[in-house]
Amino acid sequence: MKSISCFLGIAFLFCYIFDPVASQAGTVLNFDDLPVGSMVDSNYRSKGALFSIGCVVHAYGEPGFGPNVGSPPHCLAVFEQPIRIDFVVPGTEIPGTTDNVSVWMSDTEVGSLLGILDAYDADGLLLDHTEITTPGTREDVLNVEGEGIAYVLIRADIDGSVVDNIDIGIPVPEPATLSLLAVGALTLIRRRRK
Ligand SMILES: [Ca+2]
Numbered sequence: 001m002k003s004i005s006c007f008l009g010i011a012f013l014f015c016y017i018f019d020p021v022a023s024q025a026g027t028v029l030n031f032d033d034l035p036v037g038s039m040v041d042s043n044y045r046s047k048g049a050l051f052s053i054g055c056v057v058h059a060y061g062e063p064g065f066g067p068n069v070g071s072p073p074h075c076l077a078v079f080e081q082p083i084r085i086d087f088v089v090p091g092t093e094i095p096g097t098t099d100n101v102s103v104w105m106s107d108t109e110v111g112s113l114l115g116i117l118d119a120y121d122a123d124g125l126l127l128d129h130t131e132i133t134t135p136g137t138r139e140d141v142l143n144v145e146g147e148g149i150a151y152v153l154i155r156a157d158i159d160g161s162v163v164d165n166i167d168i169g170i171p172v173p174e175p176a177t178l179s180l181l182a183v184g185a186l187t188l189i190r191r192r193r194k
């Protein structure tokens with residue numbers, strides 16, 4: 001069992017420390033691969049995103065969802081109840097963090113709240129906050145940045161907004177997890193030298 005942990009430690013160290021290209025590539029969640037009416041929760045674990053329960057996939061063209069703009073054909077809707085996205089190392093249950101998240105939002109109520117995007121670290125500390133009023137174009141991109149974003153909250157007002165094209169980058173292990181993995185890898189290296 002310890003050997004497996006050590007192996008994983010070495011693998012992550014190589015993937016996330018020694019491969020800067022991997023951590024720079026972006027990952028966009030556009031919901032076009034999910035059926036209308038399905039619930040989004042752990043569907044995007046392979047990309048490092050876990051959604052809070054209650055996110056239903058909608059289609060552009062539905063009443064209230066406007067024309068087929070943005071990235072067709074599927075999207076999410078958000079109202080005052082926030083959508084929460086927690087980050088994990090892609091394909092695993094290991095807690096992860098990212099440093100930049102952007103969300104495309106659309107609302108027909110020009111002048112009302114388009115959306116709020118809040119970024120938090122693993123301890124629940126607010127790292128960044130973005131709030132945008134719906135412009136004449138009826139759409140905009142909300143962006144938050146910060147070191148060690150563990151989860152984000154996306155919310156709108158009572159008239160709701162469309163949510164699509166969520167760019168979360170590629171989440172990497174949290175520093176605490178990375179330290180444990182590094183210790184495991186060093187332990188294995190020492191044992192092999194003995
Ligand atoms: Ca889409």
Ligand SMILES: [Ca+2]
Pocket residue numbers: 107109112113114134156157158159160161
């Ligand atoms: Ca609104």
